[in-house]
Amino acid sequence: MHPIQNELNSLRLTLLNTAYAKLGKEWNYDNVISPFTRMYYITKGSATVHHSNQTFLLKPGHMYLIPSYSYSRYSCPDYHEQFYISFLEEIANGLSIYNLKNFRYEIEATEIDQYYFERLLTLNPKRGLTHGDPKVYDNRPTLMGFVKENESLPARKYIETQSILGILLSRFIENGKQHVAPIKKGLANVLSYIGENLHRNLTVKELSVFCHLSTDHFSRIFKETFGVRPNAYLQAKRVERAQLLLLTTNNSLAQIASKTGMSTVSYFSRTFKKVTGKTPGNFRKERLTV
Structure with a gap:
């Protein structure tokens, strides 16, 4: 069996929330980094989501996916309605399915897709969020409360929910094969940890401690696995998030430096120019005047 298919055999999806929501201008949140996957099916109106260095205009008849640990921003200029689902995804060795397969984040929905959203809500009728602010429901103790609700489901409903x-998740998988190097022991959760803590001044030492490895050993196997040294990966991810913030917020350079784990504006500007060839100010000006 292909190694990736072998990993997928252990994929476990755990429902957190599902409901139908009518949302207005209050649906406006910045700096959202959730430890779970979000999925939307839009039925009316429009809104905007920014993540993975892209901007998505949410429109009726389409489905949207936001992977776990993705930095994202939401805004609704007027009004929209959506089915929403949030769920945890995990593989036996601690990997994420997003490490194994390529995904699209927007697809046109079919009638059967809508049926599945409606059916999931029928099976789990009281799983809506009671508070819309991600800072409230993203914390881990609250998440564990949502997870425990699955234990009360009859076996038939539980199995149908997982199916x-x-x-729905399979609808977003790209058809092309993804060549993934085997994940070395100890590295399974490090990319998620980086995504969740990118606003902090992460160091290779901290990452190696997180992985229970020596710094030298961690750096070597990180490079072997992901094709880049840990510091270079951190730098690239910080600049990627900075680009999104530059184009989708009015945040000052100091605010963006803070949100991307770069301690000073001068260091942020220097790093940004090294990677992109442009200063943050010029990058923002050029892109927003195109």
Whole structure:
């Protein structure tokens, strides 16, 4: 069996929330980094989501995916309605499915897709969020409360719920094969840890401690696995998030430096120019005047 298929055999999807929501201008949140996957099916109106260095205009008849640990921003200029699902995804060795397969983040929905969203809500009728602010429901103790609700489901409903989550998630998988190097022991959760803590001044030493490895050993196997040294990966991810913030917020350079784990504006500007060839100010000006 292909190694990736072998990993997928252990994929587990755990429902957190599902509901139908009518949302207005209050649906406006910045700096959202959730430890779970979000999925939307839009039925009316429009809104905007920024993540993965892209901007998505949410429109009726389409489905949207936001992977776990993705930095994202949401805004609704007027009004929209959506089915929403949030769920945890995990593989036996601690990997994420997003490490194994390439995904699209927007697809046109079909009638059967809408049926699955409606069916999931029928199976789990009281799983809506009681508070819309991600800072409230993203914390881990609250998440564990959502997870425990699955234990009260009858076996038939539990199995059907897992099947529907798998079907809907599969709709976003790209057809092309992804060549993934085997994940070395100890590295399974490090990319998620980086994504969740990118606003902090992460160091290679901290990452190696997180992985229970020596610094030298961690750096070597990180390079072997992901094709880049840890510091270079951190730098690239910080600049990627900075680009999104420059184009989708009015944040000052100091605010963006803070949100991307770069301690000073001068260091942020220097790093940004090294990677992109432009200063943050010029990058913002050029892109927003195109």
